[in-house]
Amino acid sequence: xxxxxxxxxxxxxxxxxxxxxxxxxxxxxxxxxxxxxxxxxxxxxxxxxxxxxxxxxxxxxxxxxxxxxxxxxxxxxxxxxxxxxxxxxxxxxxxxxxxxxxxxxxxxxxxxxxxxxxxxxxxxxxxxxxxxxxxxxxxxxxxxxxxxxxxxxxxxxxxxxxxxxxxxxxxxxxxxxxxxxxxxxxxxxxxxxxxxxxxxxxxxxxxxxxxxxxxxxxxxxxxxxxxxxxxxxxxxxxxxxxxxxxxx
Numbered sequence: 001x002x003x004x005x006x007x008x009x010x011x012x013x014x015x016x017x018x019x020x021x022x023x024x025x026x027x028x029x030x031x032x033x034x035x036x037x038x039x040x041x042x043x044x045x046x047x048x049x050x051x052x053x054x055x056x057x058x059x060x061x062x063x064x065x066x067x068x069x070x071x072x073x074x075x076x077x078x079x080x081x082x083x084x085x086x087x088x089x090x091x092x093x094x095x096x097x098x099x100x101x102x103x104x105x106x107x108x109x110x111x112x113x114x115x116x117x118x119x120x121x122x123x124x125x126x127x128x129x130x131x132x133x134x135x136x137x138x139x140x141x142x143x144x145x146x147x148x149x150x151x152x153x154x155x156x157x158x159x160x161x162x163x164x165x166x167x168x169x170x171x172x173x174x175x176x177x178x179x180x181x182x183x184x185x186x187x188x189x190x191x192x193x194x195x196x197x198x199x200x201x202x203x204x205x206x207x208x209x210x211x212x213x214x215x216x217x218x219x220x221x222x223x224x225x226x227x228x229x230x231x232x233x234x235x236x237x238x239x240x241x242x243x244x245x246x247x248x
Contacts, residue, residue: 002083002090005045013045017058019212020076026126027233028210029072029173030101035060037170046091048083057083061098068168070099075238077106087112092242104234109220119238120213125228126173127198127208132227135195142196149174150200152193156183164193166201174201176185177220194226195208 006012014036021031035045042064048057057077060155061178070154072094072244076081084106092114094099102110104121137154139200144152167175176197180190198208210228 002046002048002086004090005043005047005200007040008215010040010045010078012041013047015077016047016055017060019055020058021077021182023170023172024067025233026124026173026207026209026231027103028076029124030168030175030211030235031060031076031172033170033173034062034072034074035076035169036064038064038168044091046087048077050081050083054079056081057087061091070097070239073098073100073102075102075106082109084109085113088242092240094170094242094244096241098240098242099237100240101235103239106235107236110236114240114242116236116240118236119236120215121213122151122213122235124233125212125223126229126231127202127210128227128229129202131229132195132198132202134191134199135182136167137189137192137196139189140196142193142200149198150204152196152200154189154193162193164190164197166197169201169206172207173209174206175211176201178219186202190222191226194222198226211237233235 006085043049046059050056059075062072071229104197142152154162166176
């Protein structure tokens with residue numbers, strides 16, 4: 001049985017979904033944020049129960065600022081049964097694109113029900129505080145964004161050349177992003193802005209995470225130099241379009 005949240009039931013379903021998560025594990029960082037902490041008005045949570053009434057899976061659909069046209073989808077499942085199909089049938093509209101993020105171990109199961117494109121396999125990295133040293137680059141300007149997250153920039157004139165910020169933040173983890181224009185590369189500015197954001201997050205008692213595609217060696221090396229370590233967890237990020245079950 002699958003339940004879809006309403007404004008009145010979202011809190012209860014979140015408590016049930018929490019049983020499938022370890023909020024202190026970086027591998028569950030993103031899923032914990034979207035399932036448990038993302039803004040109520042922009043979150044729909046689906047929980048699935050086995051024949052004994054025990055929750056064995058959830059899928060959460062969120063409207064975000066990361067992609068205004070594609071809701072973010074993530075999910076977790078547990079047990080011998082496979083609740084992925086009923087969850088996807090309940091939550092995804094046939095033909096509509098979604099931005100899907102899910103454990104790499106579920107790629108084949110999800111791929112049977114959803115057409116995946118623009119797919120990357122991301123390493124999930126966690127900042128090791130003992131390996132981290134703040135950067136005192138005077139070019140970096142640090143501020144707070146509209147969501148209350150730290151943001152760091154290096155500008156040349158009126159153009160931002162390097163920037164780092166936060167994709168999402170839970171009470172335990174926050175995922176850091178970085179963007180460096182071509183003309184700003186080779187100066188260590190990407191490291192500088194990532195260090196500034198990471199330092200601000202540590203001051204907030206939140207552990208920075210960093211997701212990097214397995215084939216992005218430059219970004220991986222940047223993360224290592226800052227003090228991130230590979231947790232071993234892998235996530236698939238892809239555009240997903242649900243397949244019409246009549247076509248299967």
